[in-house]
Amino acid sequence: MNTAEIEVGGAPIVSYLIDDKIYVSINAASTTLGLQPSGQVRRAREHPAIEVTKGMNEKGVEANLLDLDSFMVWLMSMQVHRIKSDETREVVIAWMKESAKALRSYWLDGMALNANATDAQKEAAGEK
Numbered sequence: 001m002n003t004a005e006i007e008v009g010g011a012p013i014v015s016y017l018i019d020d021k022i023y024v025s026i027n028a029a030s031t032t033l034g035l036q037p038s039g040q041v042r043r044a045r046e047h048p049a050i051e052v053t054k055g056m057n058e059k060g061v062e063a064n065l066l067d068l069d070s071f072m073v074w075l076m077s078m079q080v081h082r083i084k085s086d087e088t089r090e091v092v093i094a095w096m097k098e099s100a101k102a103l104r105s106y107w108l109d110g111m112a113l114n115a116n117a118t119d120a121q122k123e124a125a126g127e128k
Contacts, residue, residue: 003058006116009094016065018055023065025057026074034088037064040074049073072099 002017011032016023026044030037041064044050050070057063066074075095083089098115105112113125 006114009091009098011091011095013095014058015068016055016058018065022068023053023055024068024071025063026052026066026071027063028057029071033083033091034085035083043077044070044074047073047077050077072103075099 003014004017005012005014007013013024013032014028016025026041027037030040041052044052044064044066050073051067052070053065053067055063055065075092076099078092078096080089080092080096083092102112102114111125113122117125
């Protein structure tokens with residue numbers, strides 16, 4: 001299993017490549033944000049546009065995984081005014097803004113390039 005970590009708003013998002021599909025652990029993302037994983041998993045399972053999949057994380061521990069589409073829906077469905085911690089709220093808003101920028105670039109430019117892209121990725125995208 002390949003893992004990749006990117007930092008957005010000062011907080012890491014760890015992703016996993018499993019069978020050519022990218023997943024994010026809702027447990028790990030919730031913990032990073034200081035949110036209760038069990039409540040977030042329950043909320044995700046109740047959402048009609050979110051698919052929660054069981055899988056293994058990098059430590060071989062069973063985890064609740066969201067594919068990238070479901071992760072974005074989960075993220076955008078958060079009610080930031082209900083997040084008590086100012087720091088957590090800022091991180092969630094940073095994640096939301098970064099996701100919105102990528103979606104806008106995809107729709108308007110035909111592609112989105114992560115700000116942390118390597119030179120090789122930028123070159124492949126014609127951005128160098």
